[in-house]
Amino acid sequence: MRLEALRLRVGSAALDVLLVAAAWWAAFWLRFNLDVPEEFSALMVQTLAVPVLAFALALAGAGVYRHIWRYTSLAELQRLVAGVAAGALFTAVAVLMLRVPNFPRSVLLLHPLLVLLALGGVRALSRLLAERRAPRVPGTGVPALLLGSVAEAAQALRTLKDSARVVPVGIVSPQREEVGRALQGVRVLGTLDGLPQAVQQAGARVALVLAAPGSAWRREALLAAAEHGLSLLTPPRADDWLQGEGAGPRAVALEDLLGRAPVQLDVAGLSEMLAGRTVLVTGAGGSIGSELCRQIARFGVARLVCVDVSEYAVYRLEQDLRAAHPQLEGVYYTANVRELQRLRAIAQAHRPAVVFHAAAYKHVPLMETHNEIEALRTNVRGTLNAAQVAGEVGAARFVLVSTDKAVNPTNVMGASKRLAELAVQAVAAQHPATRFVAVRFGNVLGSSGSVVPLFTEQIARGGPVTVTHPEIVRYFMTIPEAAQLVLQAALMGQSGQIFVLDMGEPVKIVELARMLIRLSGKTEQDVPIVYTGLRPGEKLYEELLADCETTAPTPHPKLRVARAVPPAAALLAALAWIDEAGPAPDALALRCWLQAQVPEYQPRRG
Incomplete structure (x- = not known):
C-alpha cells in the first residue's frame, strides 16, 4: 500500500515537472508572439533547469503531493497556489542572480500563470473523470x-x-x-x-x-x-x-424547534477543575444527574462516585457509562441523601474534590398534597446533609441544582428548593474552604416527569393532549445544555452565589403540544388539545429571580448571578423542625412553618 502511494506521488511530481517545463516554453512562445527568435530559443533551453528545480522544491515544500487528485477542492487549490507563488519567486531570484544576459523579464510573469493553469487544470480534470466513473444508483434517494x-x-x-x-x-x-x-x-x-x-x-x-x-x-x-x-x-x-x-x-427533534443555540464551555478551565480528580454526584440516576455524569466523564476524572436512591437508575447509569467510557473508574451507590451517616461514609471513603447535588423531588402537584413532608426531607434535609458532608471532607466545590420554581414560590416543591438554597448559603459560612453555589434553571426537555414524555404518549394513543391552561408558559432547555451550564457555573462560582441560567424566551405549553403533534406527522384534527385547568400549586408563568433580587452579568453570556438577602443566622437550627415533625405533620402547620422560613412563599389558594 505504501509502495503504491509512493508511485502515485512520484508520478504526480513527474507530470508536474513536465508541465512546468512546457509552461516555460509556452511563456517564451507567448512573449514573442508565437515566433521565438533563435537566440532566445537557446536562452530558454539554457535556463530550463532553473524553473524545473525551483518549482519542484516549492511544490513539494507546500505539501501539494499529499493530496489525492480525485478529491481536489478549494483547500488543495489554495495550497497549489502557494506552491506556484513560491516557485515563481525562487525562479525570479535565481534568474536575476545568474544575470542571464538579455533575459525577457515578462517571461517571469507569464510562466507562473501558465503553470497554475496547467497544474490546476489536470487536477480538476482528474476529479471530473473520477466523478464520471463513480457508480451511481439512480432513484434511490x-x-x-x-x-x-x-x-x-x-x-x-x-x-x-x-x-x-x-x-x-x-x-x-x-x-x-x-x-x-x-x-x-x-x-x-x-x-x-x-x-x-x-x-x-x-x-x-x-x-x-x-x-x-x-x-x-x-x-x-x-x-x-x-x-x-x-x-x-x-x-x-x-x-x-x-x-x-x-x-x-x-x-x-423538539429542541431544534425551540431554537436553543449551543453552549460555549470553558473546556480548559473545566479540565483543570475535573481532570484527575474525584467527583461525587447525588441523584446520579435522574435526568440531570445522569447527563452530568456523562459530561463529567468526558473530562477525564480519576473517579466518578454516583449516588442515587433508585437501584434501577444506578444500574442503567452504570451500563451506559461502562459502554461509553470503559476507562472510567465509576463507583455506584444506592443510597438516600436523607441519611446523613450513609452519605458521610461515602464521602469520607472517596474524599471528592467536587460535589454536584442533583437529588430532589420535583413534581409540583405530587408534592403539593399528601407528600409535603417528603419534599422537605429530600429537598431540604437531603441538601443540607450533602452540603455539610462536602464541607467536612474538604471538597473544593459544592453545586446545588435548583429550579426557577424556587422564585416567589406558590407551591411546596418550589418553597422547599428555595429553602435548600438558603441552607446551602448558611453552610457556606461554616466552611470557607469550600465554594458553595446553586444553579437555577427552568424545565428540561425530556426529563422524567416533564410534559414532553407525557405529550408524546398521549399523541401515540391518538390524543387528546391535555394542557392545563391556554396561557401557561414555561422556560425550556435541553438536558445536555442544562448539565453543561451547571458545570460552567461550578467553575465560575464564588461561595454563596446563586446562578441563573439564560433560558431564552418562554414557550407556551400549548405551542409545545402543537409542535409535538406536527413532528409526529399529525394535525390537531387528528390529535385534539383539551384544557384541564391549573393544578394545585401551579403558576401560569415561572420567574427566574425573586422580587428582592437583582442580577449581575458574568463572563459567560448564558449565566448571571442573583444577589439575594443572606439567610438568617438561626436558619440551620430552625431546620431541625423537619426531623421533629413526625411521619404525618399537619399540612397547614407545615405550610405555616415553611412560610416563616421562606417569606416570599405564597401558597396558591383554590
Missing part, C-alpha cells in the same frame, strides 16, 4: 428541498453529493434576491411564502433545514415544512460526529 440560504445550501450539497438517502431537488431561501438562481444544478425555487408551490413543483417529500440553530427563520421553516406534510431532517450536530453516530442528515 428521497427528493428533498433544502431550506436555507445559497451559502448554507452550497455546504450541504457538498455533503450530500454521495448520499443515497436524499436527492436535493430545490432550494427555499430566506433571501428573496436569491430566487431564480441555481447552485450545482439545483434551483432556488422561492422563499418560505411560496413553500407549497415549491413542494409541488419539485415533488419533494423531505425538507432538510439548514438555517443556523437559534434563528427565528429556522423555527418558522421547520413548522412550515411540517405543516405541509414534509418529513423533517437537519444536518448532524458536532456531537454526532464525535460519538460516531454518522454524518448524514438526522431527524428533527
Whole structure:
C-alpha cells in the first residue's frame, strides 16, 4: 500500500515537472508572439533547469503531493497556489542572480500563470473523470428541498453529493434576491411564502433545514415544512460526529424547534477543575444527574462516585457509562441523601474534590398534597446533609441544582428548593474552604416527569393532549445544555452565589403540544388539545429571580448571578423542625412553618 502511494506521488511530481517545463516554453512562445527568435530559443533551453528545480522544491515544500487528485477542492487549490507563488519567486531570484544576459523579464510573469493553469487544470480534470466513473444508483434517494440560504445550501450539497438517502431537488431561501438562481444544478425555487408551490413543483417529500440553530427563520421553516406534510431532517450536530453516530442528515427533534443555540464551555478551565480528580454526584440516576455524569466523564476524572436512591437508575447509569467510557473508574451507590451517616461514609471513603447535588423531588402537584413532608426531607434535609458532608471532607466545590420554581414560590416543591438554597448559603459560612453555589434553571426537555414524555404518549394513543391552561408558559432547555451550564457555573462560582441560567424566551405549553403533534406527522384534527385547568400549586408563568433580587452579568453570556438577602443566622437550627415533625405533620402547620422560613412563599389558594 505504501509502495503504491509512493508511485502515485512520484508520478504526480513527474507530470508536474513536465508541465512546468512546457509552461516555460509556452511563456517564451507567448512573449514573442508565437515566433521565438533563435537566440532566445537557446536562452530558454539554457535556463530550463532553473524553473524545473525551483518549482519542484516549492511544490513539494507546500505539501501539494499529499493530496489525492480525485478529491481536489478549494483547500488543495489554495495550497497549489502557494506552491506556484513560491516557485515563481525562487525562479525570479535565481534568474536575476545568474544575470542571464538579455533575459525577457515578462517571461517571469507569464510562466507562473501558465503553470497554475496547467497544474490546476489536470487536477480538476482528474476529479471530473473520477466523478464520471463513480457508480451511481439512480432513484434511490428521497427528493428533498433544502431550506436555507445559497451559502448554507452550497455546504450541504457538498455533503450530500454521495448520499443515497436524499436527492436535493430545490432550494427555499430566506433571501428573496436569491430566487431564480441555481447552485450545482439545483434551483432556488422561492422563499418560505411560496413553500407549497415549491413542494409541488419539485415533488419533494423531505425538507432538510439548514438555517443556523437559534434563528427565528429556522423555527418558522421547520413548522412550515411540517405543516405541509414534509418529513423533517437537519444536518448532524458536532456531537454526532464525535460519538460516531454518522454524518448524514438526522431527524428533527423538539429542541431544534425551540431554537436553543449551543453552549460555549470553558473546556480548559473545566479540565483543570475535573481532570484527575474525584467527583461525587447525588441523584446520579435522574435526568440531570445522569447527563452530568456523562459530561463529567468526558473530562477525564480519576473517579466518578454516583449516588442515587433508585437501584434501577444506578444500574442503567452504570451500563451506559461502562459502554461509553470503559476507562472510567465509576463507583455506584444506592443510597438516600436523607441519611446523613450513609452519605458521610461515602464521602469520607472517596474524599471528592467536587460535589454536584442533583437529588430532589420535583413534581409540583405530587408534592403539593399528601407528600409535603417528603419534599422537605429530600429537598431540604437531603441538601443540607450533602452540603455539610462536602464541607467536612474538604471538597473544593459544592453545586446545588435548583429550579426557577424556587422564585416567589406558590407551591411546596418550589418553597422547599428555595429553602435548600438558603441552607446551602448558611453552610457556606461554616466552611470557607469550600465554594458553595446553586444553579437555577427552568424545565428540561425530556426529563422524567416533564410534559414532553407525557405529550408524546398521549399523541401515540391518538390524543387528546391535555394542557392545563391556554396561557401557561414555561422556560425550556435541553438536558445536555442544562448539565453543561451547571458545570460552567461550578467553575465560575464564588461561595454563596446563586446562578441563573439564560433560558431564552418562554414557550407556551400549548405551542409545545402543537409542535409535538406536527413532528409526529399529525394535525390537531387528528390529535385534539383539551384544557384541564391549573393544578394545585401551579403558576401560569415561572420567574427566574425573586422580587428582592437583582442580577449581575458574568463572563459567560448564558449565566448571571442573583444577589439575594443572606439567610438568617438561626436558619440551620430552625431546620431541625423537619426531623421533629413526625411521619404525618399537619399540612397547614407545615405550610405555616415553611412560610416563616421562606417569606416570599405564597401558597396558591383554590
